[in-house]
Amino acid sequence: NAGVMQNPRHLVRRRGQEARLRCSPMKGHSHVYWYRQLPEEGLKFMVYLQKENIIDESGMPKERFSAEFPKEGPSILRIQQVVRGDSAAYFCASSPGLGPYFGPGTRLLVL
């Protein structure tokens, strides 16, 4: 049973480009969470999705960030027009499991 998969593991973008981060939850898990970890900080909740539904997006920035979890395929976190402050590690977690199981993360670097 594969764990939570994230790709790419590392992503480099120039300011103004778009970043797409993918997450495949553990087999049998229907809940996906995205967290952001800025350097030297803890993880901050961004969004919680179930298939085809955004359940809680209270941690998502109001602009440029969006997330989806389609009926088929991985969950996508999309960041439009990236800025240097978006450089961070983005973690996906899936549940149910009490607690959620994390993927290895995507390190986004904005030049």
Place this chain on the structure above:
Amino acid sequence: AQTVTQSQPEMSVQEAETVTLSCTYDTSESNYYLFWYKQPPSRQMILVIRQEAYKQQNATENRFSVNFQKAAKSFSLKISDSQLGDTAMYFCASLISNFGNEKLTFGTGTRLTIIP
């Protein structure tokens, strides 16, 4: 709103010794869960131990155990016989399972270094 506080930014201990990491939390809920996650240099988030708030017995996992003081809202992690592989960031987290929403609130972490 939930808050989780880790007041020790960094700690170090000699190999084979015992170390305790502190964590306090605040919640108005009666049913919640508490976790310790380990983040080694690989940056992977690894679940170390979990405690259900309704259980009085402290959770243990091999060399890892917690001291859960519900009235004081304290949840410390004890690592016995520390090993070099325990060197990592340790994050305390709380969870209120609200209609299946397992959203975690994390503390700022404690960087633990095990000295050979």
